[in-house]
Amino acid sequence: MGTTMIRGMLWAVAAALLATAPARAQSPLADAHIHYSHDAWEMLPPAEAIKVLRQAGLKKAFVSSSSDQGTQMLHAQAPDLIVPVLRPYRRRGETGTWFRDASVGDMVADLLAKNTYAGIGEFHLFGKDAELPVPRRIVQLAAKYGIFLHAHSDADAVERIFAQNPEARVLWAHSGFEPPEAVAVMLRKYKHLWSDLAFRSEHASDGKVDPAWRKVFMEFPDRFMLGTDTYVPERWYYVVEQAAWSRRWLADLPREVGENIAYRNAEALANWALKTDASACASGQTMAKDGYRLSYRFEPAAIQVGQPFAMQIAVCAPDDQPFTGEVRVGAAMPAHGHGMNYKPTVQQTAEGRFHAQGLMLHMRGHWQFNFELLTETGIVRLGADHRQK
Amino acid sequence: MTPAVRLLYAALLAAPCLLPAAASGTGVSFSADERAAVLSHGPWPPELRPDASNRVSGEAGAIALGKRLFAEPRLSSTGTIACATCHISARAFADGRPLGAGLRPLVRNTPTVWNARFNRWYGWAGAVDTLWGASIRPILDASEMAATADHVAGLLAADPGLAGQFETAFGVDPKALQSDEVLAGVGKALAAFQETLVTGRTPFDGFRDALADNDKAAMARYPRAALRGLKIFVGKGRCSLCHLGAGFTNGEFDDAGVSYFTRSGKVDQGRYEGIRLFRQSPYSGHGRHSDDRHGANANLTRHVMSQHRDWGAFKVPSLRNVAKTAPYMHNGSLASLHDVARHYSEIDMERLHTDGASILRPLHLTALEINDLVAFLQSLTSGEAP
Numbered sequence: 001m002g003t004t005m006i007r008g009m010l011w012a013v014a015a016a017l018l019a020t021a022p023a024r025a026q027s028p029l030a031d032a033h034i035h036y037s038h039d040a041w042e043m044l045p046p047a048e049a050i051k052v053l054r055q056a057g058l059k060k061a062f063v064s065s066s067s068d069q070g071t072q073m074l075h076a077q078a079p080d081l082i083v084p085v086l087r088p089y090r091r092r093g094e095t096g097t098w099f100r101d102a103s104v105g106d107m108v109a110d111l112l113a114k115n116t117y118a119g120i121g122e123f124h125l126f127g128k129d130a131e132l133p134v135p136r137r138i139v140q141l142a143a144k145y146g147i148f149l150h151a152h153s154d155a156d157a158v159e160r161i162f163a164q165n166p167e168a169r170v171l172w173a174h175s176g177f178e179p180p181e182a183v184a185v186m187l188r189k190y191k192h193l194w195s196d197l198a199f200r201s202e203h204a205s206d207g208k209v210d211p212a213w214r215k216v217f218m219e220f221p222d223r224f225m226l227g228t229d230t231y232v233p234e235r236w237y238y239v240v241e242q243a244a245w246s247r248r249w250l251a252d253l254p255r256e257v258g259e260n261i262a263y264r265n266a267e268a269l270a271n272w273a274l275k276t277d278a279s280a281c282a283s284g285q286t287m288a289k290d291g292y293r294l295s296y297r298f299e300p301a302a303i304q305v306g307q308p309f310a311m312q313i314a315v316c317a318p319d320d321q322p323f324t325g326e327v328r329v330g331a332a333m334p335a336h337g338h339g340m341n342y343k344p345t346v347q348q349t350a351e352g353r354f355h356a357q358g359l360m361l362h363m364r365g366h367w368q369f370n371f372e373l374l375t376e377t378g379i380v381r382l383g384a385d386h387r388q389k
Numbered sequence: 390m391t392p393a394v395r396l397l398y399a400a401l402l403a404a405p406c407l408l409p410a411a412a413s414g415t416g417v418s419f420s421a422d423e424r425a426a427v428l429s430h431g432p433w434p435p436e437l438r439p440d441a442s443n444r445v446s447g448e449a450g451a452i453a454l455g456k457r458l459f460a461e462p463r464l465s466s467t468g469t470i471a472c473a474t475c476h477i478s479a480r481a482f483a484d485g486r487p488l489g490a491g492l493r494p495l496v497r498n499t500p501t502v503w504n505a506r507f508n509r510w511y512g513w514a515g516a517v518d519t520l521w522g523a524s525i526r527p528i529l530d531a532s533e534m535a536a537t538a539d540h541v542a543g544l545l546a547a548d549p550g551l552a553g554q555f556e557t558a559f560g561v562d563p564k565a566l567q568s569d570e571v572l573a574g575v576g577k578a579l580a581a582f583q584e585t586l587v588t589g590r591t592p593f594d595g596f597r598d599a600l601a602d603n604d605k606a607a608m609a610r611y612p613r614a615a616l617r618g619l620k621i622f623v624g625k626g627r628c629s630l631c632h633l634g635a636g637f638t639n640g641e642f643d644d645a646g647v648s649y650f651t652r653s654g655k656v657d658q659g660r661y662e663g664i665r666l667f668r669q670s671p672y673s674g675h676g677r678h679s680d681d682r683h684g685a686n687a688n689l690t691r692h693v694m695s696q697h698r699d700w701g702a703f704k705v706p707s708l709r710n711v712a713k714t715a716p717y718m719h720n721g722s723l724a725s726l727h728d729v730a731r732h733y734s735e736i737d738m739e740r741l742h743t744d745g746a747s748i749l750r751p752l753h754l755t756a757l758e759i760n761d762l763v764a765f766l767q768s769l770t771s772g773e774a775p
Contacts, residue, residue, distance in 0.1 A: 046683045073683055306639045308689035336748050341641055343694035358692025362639040363630050363748075364426075389425070 026057030027250075027259075029243050030266035032150075032171065033122065033198035033227025034063045036070035037092060040233040046073045052236055053081060056243035060266055062171075062227075064122050064150065066091050068111055076310075079347050079355035083270045085119040085150055086111055088138060095124040098134065105137040112145055114300040116312050118273035121150025122173050130160035139164045147273040148194075155186055162190055171269065173227075174198050180216045187220045194269060195220075197261075198227025204249030214253070221257040225266040271350060280314035280353065287382045291318025292373055294382055305364050305388050311356040313346070315373060323352040328372040331359065331386070335366060361388045417616045419623075424600065426623035431597040433709075434587055435635050440506070441681035442674050443521050443577045446584060450558040455582025457554065458575060463544050465534035467492060472527070472579065475499045481713035482586060487721030491533030496651040498721035501714050504707055506584040509640040509686060513703045513719040514663025518690040519679065522672030524579035525572055538568035541575055569671070573678035588709050589771035593619070596768075611768070618765025621758060626733070630748055637708035637769065642699065646732070646740040646749060647718045649701040659719070660699035667693070712767045726766050730759045 036049060044052070053061050064087040065071040075082040088104050089095070098104050108120060120142050125135055130153070142149050143165050151158060152173035161168055175183045175195040180203070187193055197203060203213035217224060228235065228242045250258040275283060284297040292315065299310040315323040327346050332339040344358040361367055367388055373380040419427060445451035458464065462471040475489050476482040482502045484490075489499035497513050505511070511523030527533040528541065545551050545563040555563045555571075558578055563571045592611060596619075599607030622628045633639050642660040649657045667690070672678055674687030681687065703719040717723040723732055734754040741749060754762065 076688060077683060306634060308685055338698070338748075341694060341696070342689060342692040344692060358689060360689055362641045364633065365630070 026243075027247055028059040028263050029057055029226060029246060030060035030062075030263035030270075031056070031058050031228050031239065031243070032062040032196045032225040032266045032269075033173065033229045034061045034239075035065055035087075035122075035230050036063055036074055037066040037233075038070065039092070040065075040230065040236060041070050041073060043233045044236055046077045049074060049236065050078045050081065052239055053078075056240045058239075058243070059263055060270055062118065062150070062266065062270070064119075066094070068115075072115065076357065079349045079357075083118045083266075083274070084116065085121055086115075086117040088120065088123050098123065099125055099129050099132050101134065104134050105141075108138060108141055112141060116274070116297070116299065117145070117147055118270050119148040119150050119171065121148075121171070122152050123150070124152045125157045126154050127156045128160070130157040130164075135161075136164060139168060142168060146275065148269060150196075155182065158186065158190075158193065162193075168192060169269070169272070170194070171196060171225075174200060174229075175224075180210075180212045184216045184219060187216075187223050194223050194225060194265065196225050196227040198229040204245075204252070207248035207252055209249055209252045217253060217257060217261065221260050222265055222268075224261045225269075226261065274350065274353065275314070281316035283314075284312075285384060287371075287384055289382050290380050292316070292323070292375070292380050292382075294371055294373070296369070296371075296384075303361065303388070306360070306362055308358070308360045311344075311359060313354040313356060313371070315352050315354070317352075317375075323373070323375075325376065326374040327354045327356075328374070329356045329359070330370045331361060331367050332370065333363060333365060333367055336363070361386075364388050417613070417620055419620065423620065423623050426629050427597055427619065428601055429634060430629070430637065431594055431601075431635050433590060433594045433597075433635050435507070437506070437584075437587065440520060440580065440584065441684045442519050442679040442687065443580055444680040445558055445577050445581050448558065448581060450554070451578045451581035452585060454551075454554040454558045455578035455580065457551070458579055459582055461551075463548075464528055464536060464541060464575070465492065466536045466540060470534050472524070475527075475533075476502050481710055483714045485715070487716050489533075491527065491530065492535050493532040495532055496657055497719050498716065500704075500706065501710065502583050503586050503588050503710055504636060505586065506580075507636050507707075509690065510642075510663070510667075510704065512663070514659050514666070515642060515704060516663040516666035517670055517672060518667060518674045518686060519580070519672065520583060521573070521576035521580035522670060522674075522676075522678075524583065525576035525672050526670075528572070528575075538572040542566070542568035542571040545571055545575070569678070573672065576672060591709070591771045592768040593765070612764060614761045614764035615768040616765075617758075618761035618763065619768075621754070621762050622765055626752060626754075626762065627748065628733075631705045632708050638705045640705070642702040642704055643748070644698065644702050644741060645718065646736050646738075647703075647720065647722060648740075649703075649720070651720075656701065657719070658700060660702040660704075661695065664693055664695045664699060708766060708769050710770055712770045726763045727759060730754065730762045730766075734759060 058081065060083050061081055062083045062085050063071045063074050064085040066087055066089040068086060071084045075084045086108060088098050088108050120138055129135065139149065139161055148169040148171050149161060150171045150173055151161065153176065155176055155178060158170055158172060161170055169192045172193055172195045175197060183195055187195065203210050209217065226246050228239050230236050230239065250262050281293040281295050284295040286293065286295040295314045297312045299312060303309040311329065313327055313329065315327060317323040329344050329346060330339060340360060341362060342358050342360050344356045346354050346356045349355050365388060367386045369384045369386055371382045440446040460471050460473045462469050464471060470491055475484045476499065477484055484499045487498060489495040489497060500513065505520055509518065511517045511520065517523045517526055528536050542563065545555055552563050555574060559574050563574065592615065596608055596611035631639050631643060649659060651657050667673060670676060674684065675682045675691050679687065712726060715725055717729045723729050733749065734752045736749050736751050738751065
């Protein structure tokens with residue numbers, strides 16, 4: 001079957017799914033286990049992939065891809081929706097070799113320096129392999145950036161990760177495919193362990209939660225999250241179905257527990273990793289005025305003259321209250337009397353967190369970044385000098 | 390190599406001024422900032438990446454088809470004008486005339502397509518942000534080739550040789566496609582060919598790399614006049630503010646103080662019109678014919694902002710091989726590089742908005758300094774066949 005024909009069929013399936021999906025408001029979900037690897041983006045372009053995620057009613061999607069380019073493309077499309085997670089794979093077929101590949105550590109370190117991620121993973125790691133130098137460096141890098149590890153691992157490897165760094169935060173992919181009692185043992189032992197339910201079906205049937213799993217969900221209402229695992233492109237066309245299936249069994253739990261598993265637990269982990277709390281306003285380039293604090297970071301970290309870049313912006317209201325307004329950003333060369341030739345777009349990614357795209361400095365020299373905070377009481381203007389080399 | 394270029398090379402390589410320069414007491418020295426600026430103009434050639442918006446970028450079948458189409462006059466409505474009619478290989482892929490001429494006289498100078506693959510925007514006004522879209526634009530322009538998508542699709546349908554090459558390149562019989570899809574394919578093949586037109590290394594590149602390596606002997610081979618001109622270029626001339634990087638352009642648009650009347654009562658809107666046309670173009674990077682609507686370039690260009698100062702602003706051209714592409718400016722109004730240097734040296738500030746960009750200012754260069762600046766610009770000439 002030719003690529004064109006497969007692409008045509010997949011488009012038809014996507015169109016059918018989108019056409020049949022309910023139009024009414026859906027209860028929000030977060031999917032902690034999405035991959036968008038090269039074969040997926042060849043079949044389903046980023047804009048269409050985002051449509052699928054939104055059609056599923058997701059408010060957050062943790063995306064990791066082989067290579068990372070897929071994640072970046074989706075994040076550029078929908079920074080409010082996509083939670084970027086860095087997979088230590090360049091392409092498919094590295095699940096069993098990456099932990100012995102000395103170049104992986106540098107690749108991950110370079111990308112962490114360049115882009116913003118909430119975690120490293122999903123990676124495959126079992127038993128004693130967790131002691132090898134490459135996984136050790138990954139654990140260290142996660143600690144350095146304050147982000148989680150998404151581990152497709154057995155309990156042994158998870159324990160070895162926590163032995164290396166007891167403060168690590170681990171999202172246990174597929175809950176290790178362990179039975180609920182064994183998952184509960186691990187969750188009791190490690191307070192910074194979360195479990196995703198991707199590619200598991202046994203916890204619910206016909207909209208009813210299995211009694212043994214219910215017991216674990218009730219004991220650890222803050223530690224589970226959903227996942228589809230789009231490990232092949234075709235499974236992108238299952239995301240909507242999976243969401244509908246999840247909504248049915250989540251409704252069988254007490255409302256608060258169901259909503260936690262549906263999206264709050266994933267959102268909280270993403271917010272911790274992406275520093276959406278007040279500490280975000282104190283990292284990177286920072287400034288303050290009238291009690292408002294703003295910090296920003298470039299993507300990539302070192303911007304090049306004549307090359308497009310983006311900006312992560314965090315804003316905190318006075319007394320570390322949440323900032324609920326909007327942000328505008330621009331740049332100008334005071335000595336030349338001109339600004340940029342492009343008008344950046346700013347999207348809110350979380351409370352007080354923004355992502356600006358469409359920036360480009362077309363000359364070397366002294367620039368000034370200008371930020372406008374649109375608050376309930378007026379506009380607060382902040383400026384930051386920047387020397388472009 | 391043309392006789393003129395051979396002569397230039399002979400002058401550069403054999404003249405008595407080829408003595409040790411910066412490091413050897415010629416009086417030319419660079420500050421740390423100037424040295425960094427010089428180094429920023431290389432290395433050359435840069436990394437050649439395929440164009441993600443063009444799925445046949447870099448593919449041999451498409452390059453062969455594009456090369457053939459580039460010289461194909463039947464692409465025009467009258468069968469008389471090919472791309473190569475104006476982009477003449479023996480004239481550095483320009484035409485040597487002040488103003489281009491298609492089926493009708495044009496109002497802008499014909500830009501070279503050398504190094505076109507490195508552009509963000511195409512043409513003096515940047516009406517397109519893809520090389521393949523820029524290749525389609527003149528085919529459809531009523532003053533240039535005045536063809537239609539149906540005309541182009543009909544040509545391929547009627548010519549088994551071209552149709553076969555198209556099918557080889559794209560894996561589909563052009564007769565099975567809509568006319569606009571065939572036209573997009575033709576543009577992409579033309580782009581694949583033009584991507585191969587990358588200029589070679591120049592005397593400046595040799596100097597720049599020698600400076601990076603601190604190779605004094607190699608540095609000394611760079612002509613002293615060009616060295617003095619380079620210092621003006623990165624120093625008080627501030628030329629490298631806009632003509633930056635390995636390609637000697639920031640790829641953007643500005644007012645160079647040149648008239649943009651095309652005739653009495655008629656102006657060339659320049660970038661202002663370019664942005665308007667870009668937003669209407671179905672052949673842009675984010676248009677439906679693009680193979681990567683969300684790539685880095687398309688993501689930036691969709692943020693482009695129309696500003697009052699775009700009225701009469703024109704592209705900052707690359708300076709590589711600039712000595713081969715006279716006459717100069719968007720309207721070909723300056724015949725020689727000396728004229729260009731004098732234009733900027735004595736720029737008429739009355740032509741520039743007082744509240745506009747204050748980048749240009751009269752330099753009042755001496756005749757010797759102008760000669761030096763021109764010598765530097767000539768050292769950006771590569772040695773390959775034109």
